[in-house]
Amino acid sequence: MQTFAAARPRSEALFAEALPHLPDGVPMLWMAKWPGPWPVYVESASGAHFVDADGIDHVDLCLGDTGAMCGHAPPAAVAAITAQLGRGSTFMLPTADAAAAATLLAERFGVPSWQFSLSATDANRSLIRYARQVTGRRKIVVHDYCYHGTVDEAYATLDHRGAVVERRGTIGAPVPPSLTTAVVPFNDVAALERVLATGEIAAMLMEPALTNIGIVLPAPGYHAAVRELCTKYGVILIIDETHTLCAGPGGMIARDGLDPDAVVVGKSIGGGIPAGAYGMTASFAALVRASLDLEDIDVGGVGGTLAGNALSLAGIRATLSEVLTASAFVGMIDRATEWTVGVQAAIDEFDVPWQVTQLGARSEYSFRRTPPVDGAEAAAADDFELQQYLHLHALNRGILITPFHNMALMSPATTAADVERHTAAFREAVAALFA
Template identity: 65%
Template sequence: MQAYGDRERLDNLFREENNRYILTHPASRENHEKALGPMVEGVPMIWMSKWPGPYPVYVEHAKGAHFTDVDGNMYTDFCLGDTGAMCGHAPDPTVKAVQNQIAKGSTFMLPTEDAIASASLLAERFGLPKWQFTLSATDANRHMLRYSRHVTGRSKIAIHDYCYHGTVDETFAVMDDAGNTVPRRDNVGKPIDLKETTVVIPFNDLEAAERAFATGEVAAMLMEPALTNIGIVLPQPGYLEGMQELCLKYDVIWILDETHTISAGPGGMTRKYNLQPDAVVLGKTIGGGVPVGAFGLTQELAMRIATSTNLESIDIGGVGGTLAGNALSMAAVRATLSEVLTPKAFERMEKLAELWVANVQQVIDEFELPWQVSRIGCRGEYSFRATAPITGREAADADDFELQQYLQLHAINRGILMTPFHNMALMSPATDEEDVAHHHAHFREAVEALYRD
């Protein structure tokens, strides 16, 4: 969908920004030309090529809410590694803990005291007593789906339309216009027909969820308590509580993926709304930039898993990994949760997000834009529709890739980094009001260029 009508002006503005980028990023260009030799598309992971501009920014160093690129350009970072650096870049307590641990060894395939402390902190925050650690939220989601099928004896999982749960095969599905489960567009090398593994339901639709659960085929409902990777889609009043009741009624394992929605507070939306899921999945944020994931379980689900697995083959059952729960990650998690992402830090971050949202809304009102802005705790995002989306399809239909690319490149050229996949801004403990004002100046300037007479 094209949310902006004057495509000729948009093309001209993007061309101007592209030329400006080339002039101000010569060293990044030189690095990229070297990178085209040994790496696919010149990047270590191919989705990095989605950044606007002819080549990506190469980072020299980062601290807190800012970083400097190889050309000496300085940036206010609202992307923060797409949540991976939500605690800010190189937070001192995490850096110190990692330095101390790596000097003593990074991985043993044996537990450390930091693992006990990390699990205890997560149990306190999210209200789930049993925890396991992985290297990513994707891993944690995969493990939870396998465990769910294992303990229920059912073959399918339920997800939301236009959800995102990392690179989990079963989750790359959407609904077609007739409500059928079909592969998501550009699903690379799908291993099996997804209607065999997955049932897709619209977000905020309890009737659709009950129809899916009543078949007796669904082992687990894997969901974010608010969609985030298609733009923010907030739950309608009673939706989360209704989903909790349905999962209990039909013995469906209810898994809340809080990898992004941890922005709602120290215990994510689980704690904020007093939810009682069977499992919670977390990722990158809790390690302060060190790769890690985790999943928490109720006592009952943990017992169902423990009593139905065979110790002799527990290491080859499809759940685990030799680096999972490594000493380095555990040291990072303990330090990050106890000293960086504290309840007090979340309070300050949320106030900054409120200010960011108010600034965006001010520009929307000033130029009478058919756009809206939403927030989850310290995370804010605007979308190209007049009202907040209720489903993932509504959010997806409001997307305008070229308009988004222009706004992203305009931001980069003014020293601001946003998430390249959508218009999301995240506050860290190191972000301040000056950073928020910096974004406001860019956003108003970019919008004025689009809509001035």
């Protein structure tokens, strides 16, 4: 704490100026959870680095927690966004970028019909409504400790008796989650079938790997079983690739040959501009469109005035076609492999009871000896004080990792030297704790 404070007097001054009108001095309260007596204030960013208000250069392995996976201010996206901004940002009318962006998404994810939103949260909400509309059922099923943005239905977990309850820390839930949601552990096929067999479930909303509780990978055959059960019980399968896009240009869907009814992406696809998108198979899209009356299509609870705006679509088109390309992912995944090797080396050297898991361009260590098989195992391994120490240790050495868990993400601009800075700092931290 003393090291942090001594190095960042300008951030301290900005924090003091912010306090009268920003609770805890931050524009979103969760930003107060960063370690340190005040947040690091950012001055500028480019590629895989940012400079804070005190002039300290940081290797950014957080990258806006996936929002800046393409790197900060990627030139191709900046050029397209700037050009569109000069022509107007939002019209409630389409531009040529809309069809181009939809075509790029269809090619990557294998479903042909696309719509746009301002976030993956909005995309998830829309698909949940559409699934209820076409199935006539009310409930959805999610995985225990999943993450789907601020979708109300996803803030549900299982208690020690297996009952569906509000997830710890849920703010102002509108109704008990058991009214809207069923919850199953990740990788538990039998539990999923029991829930789907009730005939109450409209949709299964899932990440193909859990990412926001630590990385939890699917067991062999799990996705095939999920697809088979959703088909058997007439349940719409929605795969949210917002975080798992790190697996490759078409996420885990393309990499692993998954077969969803609908796909959600967000955060990273806009090149830094708020953007989200959701795609549907031709059959699902036809059911949705046939269920909607043109007269009431604007008041049905799906979409917003800024959804599909010209600025977001310009960012999506440029990012997908020129930044987050197949060739870019090769280097991103190589850097993540180097990061994983570096972390594992320190774990092995000091015989630390931790493990590290990689998913494409993303990697994360957790405080247990073996990889977790479900969200509950991952959550049980958490240690908030230890996490805060490690994050603050990294910040004091000019390295930012994702807040609230121990994840690093690689951008197209991340270098082997950037990764080596973390490897050296991580070994130093582990040695201080265990040597």
